[in-house]
Amino acid sequence: MNETPRIYLDNAATTPMDPAVVEKMVEVMKFHFGNPSSTHGHGRKVKNIIEESRSKIAALLHCKPSEIFFTSGGTEADNLAIRGSVASLGIETIISSPLEHHAVLHTVEELAHQGKVTLKMVNILDDGHVDVNHLKQLLSESGKCLVTLMHANNEIGNMLDIEAVGSLVHQFNGIFHCDTVQTMGHYEFDLSKNYVDFICGAGHKFNGPKGVGFIYINKSNHISPLITGGAQEREMRGGTENVYGIVGLATALELSYGEINSKKAKLLELKKHMMHRLKTEFQNVEFNGDAEGDSLYTVLSVSFPPTETGNLLLFNLDLAGISCSGGSACSSGAVGGSHVIKTIRPNTNRTTVRFSFGKFNSIEDVDTTIDKLKTWYN
Ligand SMILES: Cc1ncc(COP(=O)(O)O)c(C=O)c1O
Numbered sequence: 001m002n003e004t005p006r007i008y009l010d011n012a013a014t015t016p017m018d019p020a021v022v023e024k025m026v027e028v029m030k031f032h033f034g035n036p037s038s039t040h041g042h043g044r045k046v047k048n049i050i051e052e053s054r055s056k057i058a059a060l061l062h063c064k065p066s067e068i069f070f071t072s073g074g075t076e077a078d079n080l081a082i083r084g085s086v087a088s089l090g091i092e093t094i095i096s097s098p099l100e101h102h103a104v105l106h107t108v109e110e111l112a113h114q115g116k117v118t119l120k121m122v123n124i125l126d127d128g129h130v131d132v133n134h135l136k137q138l139l140s141e142s143g144k145c146l147v148t149l150m151h152a153n154n155e156i157g158n159m160l161d162i163e164a165v166g167s168l169v170h171q172f173n174g175i176f177h178c179d180t181v182q183t184m185g186h187y188e189f190d191l192s193k194n195y196v197d198f199i200c201g202a203g204h205k206f207n208g209p210k211g212v213g214f215i216y217i218n219k220s221n222h223i224s225p226l227i228t229g230g231a232q233e234r235e236m237r238g239g240t241e242n243v244y245g246i247v248g249l250a251t252a253l254e255l256s257y258g259e260i261n262s263k264k265a266k267l268l269e270l271k272k273h274m275m276h277r278l279k280t281e282f283q284n285v286e287f288n289g290d291a292e293g294d295s296l297y298t299v300l301s302v303s304f305p306p307t308e309t310g311n312l313l314l315f316n317l318d319l320a321g322i323s324c325s326g327g328s329a330c331s332s333g334a335v336g337g338s339h340v341i342k343t344i345r346p347n348t349n350r351t352t353v354r355f356s357f358g359k360f361n362s363i364e365d366v367d368t369t370i371d372k373l374k375t376w377y378n
Pocket residue numbers: 012013072073074075076078101103150152153154179180181182202211213
C-alpha cells in the first residue's frame with residue numbers, strides 16, 4: 001500500500017539534498033580518495049577539488065578564495081568568528097541581541113561569564129527588529145567592540161540591514177560578525193564592499209549536505225584558530241578536510257545562486273498565499289516578527305490563539321503528515337520553549353508554529369496544511 005507522502009515545511013531546520021549535489025558528491029567519493037595533504041598525485045587531485053570548491057564560493061560571494069575557510073557547519077563558524085576575535089583582536093565588549101541563535105548566544109554568554117569580555121545586549125523593538133539607535137548608543141559607549149547580530153532570524157524571519165549595520169559598526173571601529181546561516185544560498189552578498197568582517201554558511205540550509213559549512217574572514221582580520229592540529233585550511237582549522245562535504249557545499253551554493261531569483265519569487269508566493277489564507281479564513285491569527293515587512297521569504301512564524309488543543313498543534317500536524325516546527329514560549333517540543341518568542345511575546349499563552357519553505361515545496365503543500373489547520377481551528 002502506498003503511503004501518502006508527508007509534507008515538509010521545516011526548511012529553516014534543514015533542507016533535502018538536491019539530487020545534483022548528491023551526484024557530484026558520489027562521483028568524488030567513487031573516484032577520489034587521496035588525502036589532500038599528501039603531495040603525490042592522489043593527494044594533489046583531491047587538494048585541487050577542495051581549492052576549486054573554495055574558488056567557486058569566493059566568486060559567488062565576491063571575495064578572495066583566501067578569505068573562505070571550511071568548517072563543520074554554522075555553529076563552528078560562529079564560534080570561530082567570536083572566540084577568534086576575542087582571542088586575537090583586542091575585543092573588550094561584545095554587543096549582541098537576545099534573539100541570536102544559541103550558536104552565538106551561548107558563546108558570547110560563556111565568554112562574558114569567564115570575564116573575557118563585557119556583554120551588552122541591544123534592545124529589540126516591538127516588531128522584533130534590532131533597535132539601531134540603541135546599537136549606536138552602545139557602540140559610542142564601548143571600547144573595542146565585536147558586534148554579532150544575525151542577518152535573518154531563524155525563528156521569525158526578521159532581516160537585518162547587513163550593509164547599514166556593518167557601516168555603522170565600522171564607523172565606530174568595531175568588528176562585525178553577522179550570522180548568515182539562514183540567508184546563505186537565499187540572498188546575494190557582495191563582500192567586495194567590505195561591510196562585514198565575518199559571515200558564514202551551512203550546507204544543509206541550502207539543499208547541500210549536513211556537517212559542513214564555511215566562514216568568510218575579511219582579509220584585514222587575523223584571528224587564531226579554534227581547532228589546532230595540522231596545517232589544513234592555512235592553519236585555521238586542523239584535521240583532514242571533509243572533502244565530499246566541501247564539494248557538496250560548493251555545488252549546492254552554485255545551484256542556489258543559479259536559481260536564486262526564481263526560487264525567491266516562488267517561495268515568496270507560497271509565503272504570501274499562506275499568510276492570505278491564514279488572515280482571511282481564521283480568526284485571531286497573528287504573525288510573529290515583521291512577516292509583512294523586512295522578512296526572509298523562506299520563514300513564516302504564526303501565532304495561533306490559545307485553544308484547549310493548542311499545545312497539541314504541532315503533534316497533530318505531525319500526525320497529519322505535516323512536518324513543521326514549534327517555537328512557542330511554553331508549548332513547543334523543545335524543553336523550556338523558544339527564547340526568541342519569549343523575548344518578543346513575554347507571558348504569551350498563544351501557540352507558535354514556524355512554517356519554512358524550500359524549493360521542493362508547492363502551493364498544494366500550503367493548501368493541504370491550511371485545510372488541515374481549519375479542521376482544528378474553525
Ligand atoms: C541562524 C543560525 N545560526 C547557526 C546555526 C547552526 O548551524 P549548524 O547546525 O550548521 O551548526 C543555525 C542552524 O539552525 C541557524 O539557523
